[in-house]
Amino acid sequence: MKLELLPWLVLFMPLAAAGIITLFTLHFKTISSFISIGAILAGFVLTIVFISANGWQPAAGQGYGGQPVPAGESICQWLSADGLNIDFGIKLDPLSLMMMLIVTGVGGAIHVYSRGYMADDTGMSRFFAELSLFTFSMLGIVMANNFIEMFIFWELVGVSSYLLIGFWFEKPSAGDAAKKAFIVNRLGDFGFLLGILMIWQWLGTLNFSGLQGPEALGPYATIAGLLIFCGAVGKSAQFPLHVWLPDAMEGPTPVSALIHAATMVAAGVYMLCRIFIVLNPPALEVVAYIGGFTALLAAVIAVQQNDIKRIIAYSTLSQLGYMVMSVGLNGRTPAMFHLTTHAFFKALLFLSAGSVIIGLHHEQDIWKMGGLKRKMPITFWTFLVGGLALSAIWPFSGFYSKDSILGNALARHDFEGSLLFAVGVFVAALTTFYIFRLFFVVFCGKEKSETASHAHESPIVMTGPLVILAIFAFVGGLIGVEGVYNRIFMPHPGGLETSASFASELFGPFARSPLASGLGTLAFIIGLGCAYALYAKADKDPLPEKLGGLATAMKNKFYFDEIYEATFVRAHDFIAAVCDGIDRWVVEGFCIGSIRGGADLTGRALRFLQTGNLQTYAFLFVIGVAVALYVILK
């Protein structure tokens, strides 16, 4: 068969799966799950086949109308009206192929895991349908070759995450969380669409292959860049639109793992790398600072959360902050590299947390857990691996990626770089601190509640994926991911480090940027130390009395929700109330009412001319004649 068709197949199989499940197998949970899992795993396999056959940089695909198309794209026209040509095509290059691998691979593992996690939920078919829909949309984002197509799938991942967050829609909190996620994402997309419009206006094309440097955008380059960035801010939950992600934890844990850790939230970073060329220095600066600030803010908040999933969610925020920061610092390879490793270990962490939650019958408060090391050994170990990878200690995958980010920041030798480097190191320490706080409280010490004491290990269908992901989280930094990204981001010979020996690869970071790696390790040690000192034996949180008001502020996420509630939502509600009032009272009440009443009254008044008295009639008749005479003859 023609290999060009494989990517299309990979893209559309999940959609087909979703369609089949919704239409036919809603009532057969098992079949549905197998269809969905089969679709995504087949996608994974096909992607590997394709890569092994065509390499990372496929040759020219095919277009419509016999037009030559750029390498690795195959296009068909979707819509065309004079200046507006929107294609539907797929763009295959190392970036997208690697993302496809991540989405299908990690996603596949999570699919399998969900088979166990959702086993006793009546809506499992619906769950898998929506999961497949998400996979389709995510692959679409990855493979899109133009802005509109990306925007389409951008919206689709939004809606599928909306559906999945609201999966347990009977829970009011779930419904609200879904709504919030959707609307906040919409805010981001608002900017994104405007950015697209500006790009189109200035470049006359929407295809990524037609993109040009910021100088082509004239005076509006910065605005355009930032507008596009808005999309990333919304999707990747960067400050100030970060508020939806923690609430999104209302969804089932696999969803949190897949969408809100591994793939969707990373789409923003991916998009930034995709359109990197149009961003000009000022825009990049903003990007970098936003990223850095988000990383810091989220890490600080995470320190005082007590919901196991929320802690990990905030850590996701802060890791995303790292990536965005790195993009802003012109380091796309580190960003994507960290995205990849983060996908592994964050998925791992979430799934482990999920297994804990299942083990404790949906108990999520860490202070009701404890001493699970013995009861859930596999989960314990996998979680430990995830935690170490997250807190970036050699030789775990996280170490390499985060180190390359810090190194890249340091390598700029300017104020911006150094400042953000410092932030990064501090955040690294915090990261270690909060993750091990979680770790100690949950797994060590003694049981802090009844449920904890009756916890049990999860079935193989769940632990299996855990182990696989754990392996990747461990070695993820050493399997040449970085090299693949370098192929497109810095295609000079120096970039191709796959040729280097394994040992140099293993210790590469220390050689390349000793300062970064050194400080990183130091940060880890400090964080771990503090965490151990405070939480190894604690059965209640000692920090609040130490920090006082700051702690409560951290606990309450620095009141962002409240602020938005008070400003954005209130404002809209107020305006809405005003408009409604005008509509009800002025337009409908006054205008219509007066017209109607006026006519009615005149009618009733005029009728009194008809007194029924002949004399009045004669009199009116004569008056009429008199007036007519007067008017005509004056």
Add this chain to the structure above:
Amino acid sequence: MSILTHIFLWPLIAALMLVFVPRNYRVIIRVVALAATLASMVLAIIMFCQFVPGKSGYQFEQEIPWVDSLGISYHVGVDGLNVGLILMGAVVSFAAALCSWEIQTREKEFYILLLIMSGGILGAFASLDLFFFYFLHEFALVPTFIMIGVWGRGDRKNYATFQITLYLSIGALLALLGLIALYLKSGANTFDIPKLIAYVAANPMSLNAQNFVFPLLLFGFGILVSLWPFHSWAPLGYGSAPSPTAMIHAGVLKKFGLYGLIRIALPMMPQAAHHWMTILSWLCLGNILYIGWVAMRQRDLNLLIGNSSVAHMGFVFLGIASLNLIGITGAVVVMVAHGFLAALTFALSGYIYQKTGTLHMAELGGLCRPLRFIGTALVMAAMAGCGLPGFANFVGEVTVFFGAWKAFPAVITVLAVWGALVIGGIYMTRAVRTVLHGPAPDKFANLEDASLWRKFPYALLLVALFVFGFFPKLLTNQIVPDASKIVSIYQPATVAGANDRNPATVHAATIDASTRGFQAALDNGQTAIENQ
């Protein structure tokens, strides 16, 4: 006999037949109505498939002189502008006929009126003669009032009837004045639209004449389409209308005014159009933003849907106002898409009302559990309503945005996009949250979901939305050639228009050429030149 004649005549003939069917033969009445609408739908689909895009002139034409002394003739035909509308109208009529099972009293009269509505409006869309264009629409409009009055629901039924009658009559009559004035002032002494256009193109109307006629048409048609601030009839009317009526009116009849603007006003009165479209572009923001906000406040599902459908009209107006090919194409696409969508939403709310007996959102909740199909469909409808890709609405709206961006100062488009993405998202998700999500009251615990037969209309409309959402070329390829005929008279004007902000486009085009081949380069080069 043109296929178009069949398409709109069958429902009318069926209505005539029903007059003679005794009222207690309910089955026969329904079967006749369904058969007629089904026939016209099938014919419409056939017509749509046989339509050849870009062929010059009109297709499936038929012309019979009617009143010679006035130059009125029965003249039907389709081009890219109305072919989609006719298809949409036929499909929606069939769906509405299917949904009419909710009517329990005086079915005979109801079906007769329903058939008159659908037949009349299809004829109006098909006709290329000013007189019949208006005549058939008015013919279809009257049953609306009666249906709301007789079969309407809610305590404000009578007031709604009064208001909708008042507004729509004013609108229709203003439009009538405008059409007559157009006929007189053009001096062509014919009501035949193609002849009129040709004549006016040859010897244009004076600016005064244009400025007299155009506002009449704009506001006459505008009132019919609930242009802000003449909108207040719509939500109330739809709120109290029986759902089949709301489906056909909101879905199909409402598009008449927009179609009229595109078909009649734009090609004949370019100067006036230029002057008025800037005003229109601000008025339609009233629809998009203001009505969006009003919709956020609604506590009744039907009122919310009604308001949202009013808000959607804003996008069509925006597209028309942009006066360029992209915008008008988008406008037509939105018209078609919104036809399906409005029909779908009103059908769904009708079902919910019929099952729960209320549409007050505070009393509803958690309906996704008992009504799985209806709930899912409603979620889809809500998503389509806030412009989600995959549904036809997205295609139209995004195209409109591109057109508007090209035509107007950025602020208009910015506000419109805000209305579409954010405000739309807010009220739609709110509706879903309150009606479908959350804990379900016990009394709704065992509502019965739609049976297979009753799922059909909803499925039909959803499929239509998906088809045009996934393959917009089906529509745009047919629209573009004929729309470009209309905008061709505006091209010199658009050069003068506020639209020369991109020096880089030519450069872009050349870069593009290397990647997308010379054909594309040519296109973009042209746009670039136009844009300067």
Add this chain to the structure above:
Amino acid sequence: MDLQNILFYVFSALTLGCGVLVIANPFSRNPVTSAMFLVLTIISMAGLFVLLHAFFLAAVQILVYAGAVIVLFLFVIMLLDLKAEALRRVRIYGLVAGVVSVGAILSIFLKSLGSTLFSTESPPAPEGGPAELGKLLFTNYVLPFEVVSVLLLVAMIGVILLSKRNLD
């Protein structure tokens, strides 16, 4: 100041005076008196006709009007013995309104009459005798004449119908 003028003034004075007494008789508001004064009005008007050389019409006027119409009136009045109005008091505002409106019309009449000038010299008077009238009537105006005959027939039927004893 020849006899004709004197007669004109006499007759017109009589006509108008009796006319006033028909509608507003200060002494009696009995319809009978009104009817009697109407007779006088008509008769004096017949005098004016004579002055205008319309001899035949003068005769007809007296015969038909005074002789037939007014007699009919009197019959009916007697039949109905209308005393009612005598008892009712005049409504002042109605009276004022009437006078004002009619006065307005009259003033416009006379103003426009004054503004238009007529030839004052009197042309040779046409002989308004039966022969001439009859000739015209049965040549140019035969059609209206016939129609009037139908009208009279209708009137006859009507009167019979409306005053039949038995209410159907």
Add this chain to the structure above:
Amino acid sequence: MQIGLEQYLTVSFLLFALGLLGVVMRRNLMVIYMSLEMMLNAANLALVAFSRFNDKLDGQVVVFFIITVAAAEVAVGLALIVALYRRHRSAHVEDLTSLKF
């Protein structure tokens, strides 16, 4: 001075106005009807005067018609009034207000 058309017209105008006044003021159907007759007579006078001074007889012919028609009208009208009186015991306009508004 010479008596001309003007004087005759004045008289007929005055007579017409008198009739009008009667119609507007009196409330007895009979008297109102008489006033109407007076108005017709005013028209007659005008016609005769005109025919005298226009030197044409057509006017007198029209007068002839008017008189005839008036007679017929009076007959019918009085019949109506009589019928009404029989039914209603009143020939007074103020009692005739069952049809109003």
Add this chain to the structure above:
Amino acid sequence: MNASLLTLEMWVIALGIVLMLADFFFAVSPERKKALAYLAIAALAVMLLTLLGNDAPTGAAFNGAYVQDPMAIFFKRFFLVAAILVLFLTAEFSEKISASVSEFYSLVIFALTGMLFAASSNDFAMLFVSIELITVTFYILVGFQRRKLSSLEAGVKYLIIGALSSAFMVFGIALIWGTTGQLNFTELAAVVPQYLSNKIFLMGVLFLLTGIGFKISAVPFQIWAPDVYQGAPTPTSAFLAVGSKAAGFVLLLRVLFTAVPDVARQWSTYLIAISALTILYGNLCAIPQRNLKRLLGYSSISHAGYLLLGVAALSASGQSAVMYYLAGYMFTIVAAFTVVALVMQHLDNEDISGLAGLNQRSPLLATTMTFAMVSLAGLPPLAGFFGKFLLLRAVLEAGPANHAYYCLAFIALAGIIISFYYYFGVIRAIYWSKEASDLSPIRLSGAAKFSIALCIAGMIWLGTFPNTVVNLADQAAQALK
């Protein structure tokens, strides 16, 4: 001098006399009286077909006093059809006036004669006598139901106001003739220009129009209409609304456009004002009206206003629009009155609530009433819509000359919209009023069904295939010059 042109009138008079005489020896039983009506209808139909076929002779007689031009023919056809419909209605109504119903028939025929003469009268003497023939006949017809006080009262009111207006008219004729010395319209038209500043002459024209305005019930001479429509026997009301009004309009057209065209041009603004006032008065007063016949009275005022639109337009298209509109209006209003007669027969007052539940009692009647109301409201596909379309077109056409026409058009729109309010009120009363007192089905005789079918067919035919009538009206309007 070809008296052959008068064949139709002669036959009609003969028919009237025959009917009257037939009462003595033929019409002994009610059935026979009904048969008499159908005989008359048949006779009229035959005359319509034979004497006024497509090749009806045209020309003038009695040195121009009587003309038989396309317009006369149009209106004669119109009057014949109207008389036929009204006779049908009368036959249905006959038990109310059983004793002297055959006289009623003959009176209708005589009124018809007057209208026929009016249609072709071309000088003031003819105008006067024909109008008087119509009016006097209607005095009798209105007061015909002597059992009902309302009928008599209506009769007397019609009598007094009618006599008043005819007094004005006579005086007007006197003044016109006196100043110009012309009785014949065509000859008058030649000399009018030199009298345009002559106040006596203008006064005469005004008084003449007063008389005609009374017949068409135009403001400010509309005041009698509601009372008389309400009080008169239903067939009479119908005939008033159709025949008498149409006669008024044919004379108005003749006078304005044949006799004094220059005056008409001079007074166009006043015509506009009159038309606007009439429309508004009729519609506004009708809003709170509950009595159906009275409602129709008010609506007939408003329709007089619409018709005046066409007159005020002072153009051939306007005149033809008037004629077309009259044709449509005839079928519509007769249908409405037929339903009133049949439904309200046994009710003492014609309150709208009497229609309650009509759609159960007799679907046919309900449909007819709905059609009538829809057509009166001017909605497709019935005659009323196309009529209003033509009228508005005529008015807008005149717009450039005088911008008041545009305002007039808008006022007409306002009137139409107001009228929806009460017309739909009637429809609502039929279909969804709660208090349906009795639901006994209404028996319809075949003749009634036939006449109703005739009306509906007329409405639909005129509305959907207006070509024929429009062409006829156009020819007629051309002949008016």
